[in-house]
Amino acid sequence: MARAVPTRTKLGFTILGWLVGFLIFFPILWTVLTSFKTEGTAIATPPQFLFFAWTAENYIEVNARSDYFKHFANSVIISVGSTLLGLLIAIPAAWAMAFSPTKRTKDVLLWMLSTKMLPAVGVLVPIYLLFRDSGLLDTRLGLTVVLTMTNLPIIVWMLYTYFREIPGDILEAARMDGASLAKEIVYVLTPMAVPGIASTLLLNIILAWNEAFWTLNLTAAKAAPLTAFIASYSSPEGLFWAKLSAASTLAIAPILILGWFSQRQLVRGLTFGAVK
């Protein structure tokens, strides 16, 4: 950026930018603040901003009633599990498409991405029936498998775009030196693609963490992750805003914290690799 921007204009833009940023962040901030209020203060008029009696009672109550840690554990297992399983399938596929493209590679990619665009309801019943018959309903394994399948096209697509930036000659050289295919992928390709894999990993964990359609429909009590945990506070508890806020904060905190410490990967991942 060599374009000259006058200092005063720049200051103006910075202030304006931060104002918009604050507006965008406000709903999240408000949810976190409300979670520390009592139910009474939460609906007080005028709304209390910072000067209220901070309390952790909502967290204690929410945890006592719906066992946060069980849902949290389910969320972690399902999102991490489906991401790792997805990478296991996607790395070889992306490797094949990036380094040995054939005439049909573009068609395969397009076709694969198009499955991601189909409305999930279209396959809900067949999958539901399959799961019921094989006893996978309300199991973490079943949900892991479904989320792997739904996010696989995105993983393959992202890895493919990263792999394409790696010069194929290096892999060729490894092969010349007698590295087997498995060694080539594990010791040569994967280490070079770590930044790309990290972004993909993060994006996919977030997608799986937030996935609500499948998690709400295929789980009941045992395997329910955090999305189901918050959803259970929404309808019957509509007026208990403080508890709802506490439940929401608990569900989003891991993502916000993880995202803050890996901003580069977060931005790259969430923009599907478009922003480096």
Add this chain to the structure above:
Amino acid sequence: MTQQSRPNQLFRNLHAKIAAIPMIFTAVVVFAGGTLWTIFYSFTDSGLLPRLKFVGLAQYERLWSTPRWLISIENLFIYGLGMLVFSLVVGFILAALLDQKIRFENTFRTIFLYPFALSFIVTGLVWQWILNPEFGIQNVVRQMGWESFAFDPLYNPDIVIYGILIAALWQSTGLIMCLMLAGLRGIDEDIWKAARIDGIPMWKTYLLIIVPMMKPVFITALVIIATGIVRVYDLVVAQTSGGPGIASEVPAKYVYDMMFSSQNLGQGFAASTMMLLSVLIVVIPWAYLEFGGKKRHG
């Protein structure tokens, strides 16, 4: 490709094909298979369980004469149009704003992306509250002295879909902004200089020179938004559950309710086949633009 390296090429491609099998297998079996199954059963009168009694197009006739489905389609249309127009326009304006070398850009960008990292369930609940007339914006503005101020989209059947649209825009605009920002950064400095020397005003430079140059970014953004539109489901469930009445129903919710609450699988299948059809209408032109053109050039 020379004659000598051919066996090697074949060998490589063999490996490549084997490596891609698990991915293709899941895509084919689950999505193509499941989708075809759904289309097939949409011509039957399946009720609680799928069964093979064909009724021709009866499910479709019933679908298109159901008021709830018509409302769903209308809502999807408003929501979709609003999402496309506003998220592209607002996203671009914010990106242009952020492109003016503002401080702490990375932090800023992360904050903008945060909403996109949240579950639609959380977004829906938070905005249910902000738009609640008793506790949210309406109340705050009234407290400040404007007693007759009314802003209760979630309780007004005529405008409830706009309430959902606001929440969805909040969630996705940051993402579009980041994509646009990346596109703006890819534009050559000389273009700006040339425009300034020619005395073209800033807004005109953006509108007539920069936007056309960013066509690929716009197409990517368009596809990301468009695919999200047809799938909208969890946001509506969390924010309004389709209410008040059936005013904020959307097609995905119709399908779901038909299958699981009304025990009318055939209706659900017919509705989801219609949704598939609408996705194809979006995907095929995009595929032609994005892939058809490139392949011809080699």
